[in-house]
Amino acid sequence: MKLECRFWMTVDGEKVFGRGPCILLKNIDRLGSLNRAAKEMNMSYSKAWSIIHRAEKALGYSLLETKSGGLDGGGSSLTWEAKKLIKVYEKFLMEAEELVNKLYEEHFKGV
Amino acid sequence: MKLECRFWMTVDGEKVFGRGPCILLKNIDRLGSLNRAAKEMNMSYSKAWSIIHRAEKALGYSLLETKSGGLDGGGSSLTWEAKKLIKVYEKFLMEAEELVNKLYEEHFKGV
DNA sequence: TAGCGTTATATTAATAAAAGAATAACGAAA
DNA sequence: TTTCGTTATTCTTTTATTAATATAACGCTA
Numbered sequence: 001m002k003l004e005c006r007f008w009m010t011v012d013g014e015k016v017f018g019r020g021p022c023i024l025l026k027n028i029d030r031l032g033s034l035n036r037a038a039k040e041m042n043m044s045y046s047k048a049w050s051i052i053h054r055a056e057k058a059l060g061y062s063l064l065e066t067k068s069g070g071l072d073g074g075g076s077s078l079t080w081e082a083k084k085l086i087k088v089y090e091k092f093l094m095e096a097e098e099l100v101n102k103l104y105e106e107h108f109k110g111v
Numbered sequence: 112m113k114l115e116c117r118f119w120m121t122v123d124g125e126k127v128f129g130r131g132p133c134i135l136l137k138n139i140d141r142l143g144s145l146n147r148a149a150k151e152m153n154m155s156y157s158k159a160w161s162i163i164h165r166a167e168k169a170l171g172y173s174l175l176e177t178k179s180g181g182l183d184g185g186g187s188s189l190t191w192e193a194k195k196l197i198k199v200y201e202k203f204l205m206e207a208e209e210l211v212n213k214l215y216e217e218h219f220k221g222v
Numbered sequence: 223t224a225g226c227g228t229t230a231t232a233t234t235a236a237t238a239a240a241a242g243a244a245t246a247a248c249g250a251a252a
Numbered sequence: 253t254t255t256c257g258t259t260a261t262t263c264t265t266t267t268a269t270t271a272a273t274a275t276a277a278c279g280c281t282a
Contacts, residue, residue, distance in 0.1 A: 001127065001170075006212070007116045016112070017196040035228060044271050049230070059112075066229055069279025073227025084222065096211050100118070103210065107203040111195065146258060155241045160260070177259055184257025219231030 001111075002032050003104040007096060009089075016058040022089055025063060025082055033075040036065070112222075114215040118207060120200075127169040132162050133200055136174060136193055144186040145175070 008018025027037035038048035043050035056063050065080040078086075119129025138148035149159035165172050174193040179185035189197075 002121050003118060004121050005116060005118045005207075007114060010113050010115050022126075033228070045229090046231080046272075046275095047270065054228090064229095067279085068227085068229040068277070070228085071226080073280090074229060074278070075227090075230080087217050088222050092214060096116075096214055099210050099214065100207050101201060103207055105273045106200050107206075111199050144258070145279075156259090157242075157261080158240060162256040175259095178246070178249085179257085181258085184249050184250095185248070185259060186257090187259080209273090 001108070003101060003108075004030055005100055007093060013056075013059040017055050017085065017089065019093075022086055023056050024048055024051055025078060025086055028064065028076050028082075029078045033065065034066070034076065114219075116208065116210060116211055118204060122169040124195070125165075125168050125169055128196065128200065132166050133197055135159060135162055135196055136189060138188050139175065140189045141187065145177070161180075 006019060009016045014050065024037060024043075027040060028034055031037050034048055034052065037047055038045045043049070052063055057099065059081075061081050062079050063085070064076045065079055066074065066076045116128060120127045128153070135148060135152065135154075138151060139145055142148050144152065145159055145163070146156055148155045163174055170192075172192050173190050174196070175187045176190055177185065177187045
């Protein structure tokens with residue numbers, strides 16, 4: 001038996017940021033495009049876009065700087081707020097998972 | 112912005128026990144019947160039953176002692192294993208949430 | 223100006239989850 | 253033996269979520 005956990009941020013009870021959006025943002029950062037990130041993740045563009053859109057709306061600030069047009073068609077890059085958010089979330093996540101797994105071992109040993 | 116978290120147990124990657132089953136079991140314990148518990152929770156009997164059924168299958172032991180028939184129609188009560196599981200899970204949950212929220216405050220202060 | 227790959231958005235189709243219905247068995251009591 | 257409310261199980265219907273599709277705009281280059 002194994003413990004699994006998920007952590008996410010909410011505003012007014014609505015999901016805003018968590019595991020999924022974080023992975024998506026990191027892939028956009030790496031690939032320079034929401035479209036390519038979605039493709040690589042086998043996610044529809046519209047879903048990827050709506051994840052970002054919802055998060056931005058609830059957070060009240062932009063996560064992506066986007067441009068369309070040009071030779072390469074355009075692309076997306078992360079705002080510094082997005083980069084900060086990822087950094088803080090991932091650090092929190094690592095420590096939280098470690099703590100929680102330790103706690104799990106203590107409580108569930110022998111169950 | 113507020114943190115939310117969920118914890119659940121898996122066996123072979125399959126959800127086995129967590130928040131939902133725990134609440135359901137506690138209601139069965141209080142009401143003495145799976146049927147009444149499901150009704151109170153606005154959940155279909157078949158769903159409630161399948162939650163319990165799946166958990167029992169994956170855990171390899173029974174969570175409920177059931178009887179059908181008789182004047183009152185029968186009912187369900189919790190096995191001691193189920194009671195133990197609830198107790199351990201809830202204690203773990205309380206401590207985990209406290210730790211994690213403290214950690215969240217530390218990391219997200221000022222974000 | 224035409225073509226390209228992107229963003230942006232809405233609409234439609236497909237899939238998954240949950241609810242609901244149907245049926246049978248149980249066993250105490252009238 | 254009939255009635256009752258429960259458990260147990262399967263199947264169908266409904267609902268919610270997710271994916272796919274369609275369309276437009278953008279702006280660089282040839």
